[in-house]
Amino acid sequence: MIWAWLIFLGFVFAMLALDLGVFHRKSHVVGFKESLGWSAVWITLGLSFSILVYFAYELHWFELGHSVDAVDKVVNTGKLAATKYLTAYVVEKSLSVDNIFVIAMVFGSLAVPARYQHRVLFWGILGALMMRGAMIGLGSVLVQNFHAILYVFGAFLIFTGIKMLVMEEKEEHPENNPVVRWIRKFFPITRDFHGQHFMVRAGSQWSREAAEPGDETKPDPIVDAAPTGKWLLTPLAVALILVEVTDLIFAVDSIPAVFAITADPFLVFTSNVFAILGLRSLYFALAGLITKFRYLKPALSLILVLVGVKMLAAKWLKIWLGDSFNLTVLSVIIAILATGIITSIIVGTKDEGGATPS
Numbered sequence: 001m002i003w004a005w006l007i008f009l010g011f012v013f014a015m016l017a018l019d020l021g022v023f024h025r026k027s028h029v030v031g032f033k034e035s036l037g038w039s040a041v042w043i044t045l046g047l048s049f050s051i052l053v054y055f056a057y058e059l060h061w062f063e064l065g066h067s068v069d070a071v072d073k074v075v076n077t078g079k080l081a082a083t084k085y086l087t088a089y090v091v092e093k094s095l096s097v098d099n100i101f102v103i104a105m106v107f108g109s110l111a112v113p114a115r116y117q118h119r120v121l122f123w124g125i126l127g128a129l130m131m132r133g134a135m136i137g138l139g140s141v142l143v144q145n146f147h148a149i150l151y152v153f154g155a156f157l158i159f160t161g162i163k164m165l166v167m168e169e170k171e172e173h174p175e176n177n178p179v180v181r182w183i184r185k186f187f188p189i190t191r192d193f194h195g196q197h198f199m200v201r202a203g204s205q206w207s208r209e210a211a212e213p214g215d216e217t218k219p220d221p222i223v224d225a226a227p228t229g230k231w232l233l234t235p236l237a238v239a240l241i242l243v244e245v246t247d248l249i250f251a252v253d254s255i256p257a258v259f260a261i262t263a264d265p266f267l268v269f270t271s272n273v274f275a276i277l278g279l280r281s282l283y284f285a286l287a288g289l290i291t292k293f294r295y296l297k298p299a300l301s302l303i304l305v306l307v308g309v310k311m312l313a314a315k316w317l318k319i320w321l322g323d324s325f326n327l328t329v330l331s332v333i334i335a336i337l338a339t340g341i342i343t344s345i346i347v348g349t350k351d352e353g354g355a356t357p358s
């Protein structure tokens with residue numbers, strides 16, 4: 001089975017290297033058309049991977065499809081593994097949209113230039129892959145050895161879904177964020193951006209010149225006051241740290257949601273990876289349309305509650321639904337997500353049509 005992991009990780013790192021080293025070697029503003037194109041690429045790859053999952057588990061490539069899934073106590077056949085993968089992928093993809101809302105608030109509050117946002121998201125997602133890998137490994141061990149933890153996850157998801165539904169979002173300024181306040185205790189933070197650099201060194205060329213054409217070159221009192229040779233963080237580094245913390249918070253919700261579907265670590269990890277790899281392009285496609293999807297958050301809340309209930313009542317639901325259990329869960333999740341998106345578009349169109357010019 002280790003070969004399946006190595007091949008998949010090799011593919012992921014090759015795609016990331018191609019992304020940063022070729023297509024985004026120079027910082028630039030990612031346009032709507034480009035973001036839609038990359039979103040289509042990542043979604044196509046994510047969905048197409050289910051075909052490989054089917055054959056890999058059906059034909060036992062790399063020893064896959066032999067172990068018992070701790071969630072439903074059955075060995076995953078090709079069809080079952082592909083269904084579980086797609087369900088996990090759709091759940092992760094839909095929940096990652098909520099992550100986009102928070103990332104947009106971080107970039108907006110820090111006034112991160114549009115041409116540097118892709119760089120922050122690239123390194124943020126690379127860090128997210130490592131964090132989620134560790135969390136999935138820990139979760140797999142817990143589920144395999146302490147099956148009752150699934151009920152804890154289920155209750156937590158229901159609580160989180162209800163909390164998401166009833167709590168109002170409020171914009172938080174970075175200077176009031178406890179993470180930023182903690183960082184300032186150990187690292188000075190420059191007042192201005194210094195090109196695409198996350199850190200600058202007082203007295204160095206980076207701290208005196210603009211790194212990109214079009215950047216303003218102006219004195220930075222924080223850098224000027226620092227001793228020569230001292231490293232300082234830039235606001236871009238603060239944005240990266242906040243993006244990482246945001247993903248960690250969302251992973252606490254989304255990873256238990258996937259463990260409600262399957263405990264197979266390969267299915268959990270690959271569905272997570274494909275969902276967050278497309279997060280960057282999806283951000284640039286949706287960031288300007290966030291306010292139009294007003295019913296998406298209630299839909300995501302309902303999905304979390306549904307997955308939590310599925311986790312708590314899996315035994316009875318499986319008796320009731322039989323072999324179509326996992327396929328039914330997938331269909332309901334897609335229906336809820338589609339309803340939230342379509343309702344948002346319809347209501348938004350009506351509001352625009354009914355608005356009177358001032």
